[in-house]
Amino acid sequence: ETGVTQSPTHLIKTRGQQVTLRCSSQSGHNTVSWYQQALGQGPQFIFQYYREEENGRGNFPPRFSGLQFPNYSSELNVNALELDDSALYLCASSLAAGLANYNEQFFGPGTRLTVL
C-alpha cells in the first residue's frame, strides 16, 4: 500500500452530469497529480497541484478542474461528462523539493468512472 487513498472506488454517471473524485495524499507529501487512464492505455497527465496551486496541466479541456486543500488532499471535478470520460482516474502524491524530478510519485488505487 502506498498510503494514497481515493474515493469512491467506482462511480457510474450519465452523460452531461458532473462528478467529483477525491484523493488523500501520503503523509508528508505536498504535491498531487491526476491522471486519466483509458482501458489498455497508459495514464495521461491531467494536472498537478503543489501547495494548493495548479502547477501544470495536460491536454484536457477546462471542464476538468481541481482543487488542493491545506492538508494537501485534492479533488478532481469533471463537468458535462462525456462518454469518452469513462476511465480509471489515478492520483499520485509526491514531495516536491527543488527541481523535484527525482521524487517518486506514489499512486492511489484509482476511481473507475463509467459514463453511460
Add this chain to the structure above:
Amino acid sequence: KNQVEQSPQSLIILEGKNCTLQCNYTVSPFSNLRWYKQDTGRGPVSLTIMTFSENTKSNGRYTATLDADTKQSSLHITASQLSDSASYICVVTRLVQTGANNLFFGTGTRLTVIP
C-alpha cells in the same frame, strides 16, 4: 517528441519461466526511469527506479537494466508466479525545472502467467 514505447504489447508465459520486457524512449533531457506493476483496475506500484548513472537495479525477482546511450531499458522477471500477471508500465521522467507534466508513460506490457 518525447515518447516511451514498450514491447511486446502482451505476453503469455508458463509459471516458473523467465521473461524480459522492453522499453525504448526518446525523452530528453533524461532524469530517471521507473518500472511500475499495475494490477487490473488498480493503481501502479513502483518496482524499480534508475537514474542516468545506474545500469541495473533489482527488486526480488525483478531486475531492470538501463542503457542511457541507446535509451533502452528492460525488465527481467525470473521464476514467474501467477501473481506476476499484470501490466508493467515503463515511465521516464524528463529533467525540467517546473516539475509538472514531466512523466512520460508507456502503454504497458500485459503479462499473463498461466499454470
